[in-house]
Amino acid sequence: MANLKELSRKPERFTGGHRACAGCSAPIVARMLMMAADEPLVVGCATGCLEVTSTLFPYTSWNTPFIHSAFENSAATISGVEAAYQSLKRQGKYDKEVRFVAFGGDGGTYDIGLQSLSGAMERGHRMLYICYNNEAYMNTGVQRSGATMFGAETTTTPVGRKGYGKKQFEKDLTAILVAHGIPYVAQGSPSFWNDLITKMQKALATDGPSFINVLAPCRLGWAFPPEETIELGRLAVNTCAWPLYEVVNGEYKITYKPREKMPVEAYLKKQTKYRHLFRPGNEWMLPEFQKHVDEKWERLLTLAGEPIPAKEPVATG
Amino acid sequence: MSEAKIKDKAAKGPEAAQEIAALTGNEAVAMAMKQINPDVVAAYPITPATEIVQIFSNYVADGLVDTEYVAVESEHSAMSACIGASAAGARVMTGTSAQGLALMWEMLYIAAGLRLPIVLADVNRALSAPINIHCDHSDTMGARDSGWIQIFSEDAQEAYDNTIQAIRIAEHPDILLPAMVTMDGFIISHGMEVVKVLPDDTVRQFVGTYNPKVKLLDVDTPRTFGPLDFTDFYFEHRRQLAEPIAKAKEVILEIGKEYGKISGRTYGLYEGYKLDDAEYVIVLLGSTAGTAKTVVDDLREAGVKAGLLKIRVFRPFPYDEMAALLAGRKAVGVMDRSDGLAGLGGPLFGELRSALYESKNRPPMKDYVYGLGGRDCGPALIRQVFDELQEIGKTGEVKERFTYLGVRE
Numbered sequence: 222m223a224n225l226k227e228l229s230r231k232p233e234r235f236t237g238g239h240r241a242c243a244g245c246s247a248p249i250v251a252r253m254l255m256m257a258a259d260e261p262l263v264v265g266c267a268t269g270c271l272e273v274t275s276t277l278f279p280y281t282s283w284n285t286p287f288i289h290s291a292f293e294n295s296a297a298t299i300s301g302v303e304a305a306y307q308s309l310k311r312q313g314k315y316d317k318e319v320r321f322v323a324f325g326g327d328g329g330t331y332d333i334g335l336q337s338l339s340g341a342m343e344r345g346h347r348m349l350y351i352c353y354n355n356e357a358y359m360n361t362g363v364q365r366s367g368a369t370m371f372g373a374e375t376t377t378t379p380v381g382r383k384g385y386g387k388k389q390f391e392k393d394l395t396a397i398l399v400a401h402g403i404p405y406v407a408q409g410s411p412s413f414w415n416d417l418i419t420k421m422q423k424a425l426a427t428d429g430p431s432f433i434n435v436l437a438p439c440r441l442g443w444a445f446p447p448e449e450t451i452e453l454g455r456l457a458v459n460t461c462a463w464p465l466y467e468v469v470n471g472e473y474k475i476t477y478k479p480r481e482k483m484p485v486e487a488y489l490k491k492q493t494k495y496r497h498l499f500r501p502g503n504e505w506m507l508p509e510f511q512k513h514v515d516e517k518w519e520r521l522l523t524l525a526g527e528p529i530p531a532k533e534p535v536a537t538g
Numbered sequence: 539m540s541e542a543k544i545k546d547k548a549a550k551g552p553e554a555a556q557e558i559a560a561l562t563g564n565e566a567v568a569m570a571m572k573q574i575n576p577d578v579v580a581a582y583p584i585t586p587a588t589e590i591v592q593i594f595s596n597y598v599a600d601g602l603v604d605t606e607y608v609a610v611e612s613e614h615s616a617m618s619a620c621i622g623a624s625a626a627g628a629r630v631m632t633g634t635s636a637q638g639l640a641l642m643w644e645m646l647y648i649a650a651g652l653r654l655p656i657v658l659a660d661v662n663r664a665l666s667a668p669i670n671i672h673c674d675h676s677d678t679m680g681a682r683d684s685g686w687i688q689i690f691s692e693d694a695q696e697a698y699d700n701t702i703q704a705i706r707i708a709e710h711p712d713i714l715l716p717a718m719v720t721m722d723g724f725i726i727s728h729g730m731e732v733v734k735v736l737p738d739d740t741v742r743q744f745v746g747t748y749n750p751k752v753k754l755l756d757v758d759t760p761r762t763f764g765p766l767d768f769t770d771f772y773f774e775h776r777r778q779l780a781e782p783i784a785k786a787k788e789v790i791l792e793i794g795k796e797y798g799k800i801s802g803r804t805y806g807l808y809e810g811y812k813l814d815d816a817e818y819v820i821v822l823l824g825s826t827a828g829t830a831k832t833v834v835d836d837l838r839e840a841g842v843k844a845g846l847l848k849i850r851v852f853r854p855f856p857y858d859e860m861a862a863l864l865a866g867r868k869a870v871g872v873m874d875r876s877d878g879l880a881g882l883g884g885p886l887f888g889e890l891r892s893a894l895y896e897s898k899n900r901p902p903m904k905d906y907v908y909g910l911g912g913r914d915c916g917p918a919l920i921r922q923v924f925d926e927l928q929e930i931g932k933t934g935e936v937k938e939r940f941t942y943l944g945v946r947e
Contacts, residue, residue: 261757263626263754263755263757265622272766273766276762276764276765276766277765277766277768278765278766278767278768278771278775279771281762281765283760283762284760285757285760286754286755286756286757286760286761286763287760287761287762287763288622288625288754288762288763288764289762289763289764289765290618290621290622290645290648290652290763290764291618291644291645291648293614294614294615294618294645297610297614297615297618297619297622298618298619298621298622299622300580300608300610300615300618300619300622301578301580301608301618301619301620301621301622301623301624301625301626301630302622302623302625302626302754302755303622304578304580304606304608304619304622304623304628305577305578305606305622305623305624305626305627305628305630305755306626306755307606308577308578308604308605308606308623308628309577309626309627309628309755311604311606312577312604315627315755317755317757319755319757336611336612336615337611337612337614337615337618339611340610340611340612340615341615343611344608344609344610
């Protein structure tokens, strides 16, 4: 369990002065990781918002060794760093205890970087991969990704006379990682700091590959006031659109259960990317979204061996 | 070491300690890698380079090297992992070919831009489409502007020698650039030859230990590798890459000489064969040089002043040396084992014409694109080139700048 007082005394290894948007949750996730780690960290990052806003030469926000090489290979790059570490340590050329972390946005993780991530996890490198999932290609101007949820308006899934946003549901990347049989997989949210930091600590302590999928609200792409980032994350979790759970050696555990599962509408209404869901003619969309969220939540409850509550009427706007 | 090894007891000097072995090109490169004993090898198998990493993984399994072998899921990840490992501070090697090198393309630029001295064995093979597993130089040529040093090998011996030297060249403090050593697919990679192999200790002593000044694993001095440059710095950082390239020729020559002292085989930027008084010169890269040498011998016997200029170092390109060597010849035939599809023959032709632009005594020059996709190039075809060069020599006129040699039109 993380303790706020202790955490606040830790040295800043991800510093201020970066150029992320006001209200961006990616730097919050990075800072939480730095607080979670006791050992020195070597961090890799895919091309994307976090990387371009934190490493503008000649400045850097990373007060820890950091490497960026390309968009699709954060996991492969850190595989190499970790392999070098193993080799040098085995040969007696290096004696420090270090942990390795690879970061990627949802684009660099769900889509273009999936192969590299899958390879690294399958090979069993001791690394923590954190996907800061803001549900679109935010760095290039809000294009859809495999993580974009149903109905969301992005610049490549625009709303028009026929278009109603993204037609498909999001890819369940967390399940894909669970299917890799790696020892630690989790979903987290910066809005639940204790839950997330505890997960990061568990992941870093795992002797093998670990993965945390963090929903990272994006004030630009989701269009909400910057001061509401944490609130948005809370709504995502409390509506069960983004459940918090972990899978340790294949065992599912829901780490936070909303006291009362809120209708997903409460979460979607806050974001302009879903505003068309509340317009005449699109009445079918919200129940569709809700049905998907309910089904996924029930599946998760089953996997975690939890009772499934009686069906409630679907809320509509 | 192959069963066929025998002590070369008759040899004197540095050669005395060497073992003569029957090795394929792939075996020779794997042997060099074993003797170099890199910290990390990350690779993905691809024909005809597969054997290199396959043999090497056996060395790892037998505990003959200290290497961490990363069997990645693609060549893109192979080069990405090499980049991570090299940035971490390790000595890193890999091998690939054709589509594999093409898949690495994005990362080749990043390896050079980050100044990481990775050494790659590239077994030359044609690029798709159509898919073809045999030799030509399209793969290496595709990577020629990536900032990698490129060294071509004529045979298995050179592939072995070049691999060892490449480590020193790449890691030289004034260079710090990745280097690829190439050999022709199947012709060299799978052809068995007599190779003189240095003792392990000699190689280890020659390559020394790698102690980079800047490394990612230096957690006490955290550094950011691969940051974002805007218009205010990108140009300057790319400009800095020109410095090691300018210095590389000197370093390559220095290391080639030093290698000569331990092996009896001294290397330069190129090799001239009966070149001094040659009137008709063929310029080429790689294994075809061997065939061309026999043709030159035959022509010399017939009284024709034929000569060969084999280029060893393609990047950086020895422009001045080429200009000095080729000016004043009666005719020069360039043989390109890849087609630049530029409307002006292959890439070697473009380089050589450029090299000779300022020469007062520019020779007439013609390009022959040959051997694509492993098409055989025997003495008869090379003879054809020399015949045509003699025709050109008589008139001084080149009727067509480039042609395709040995193709059904």
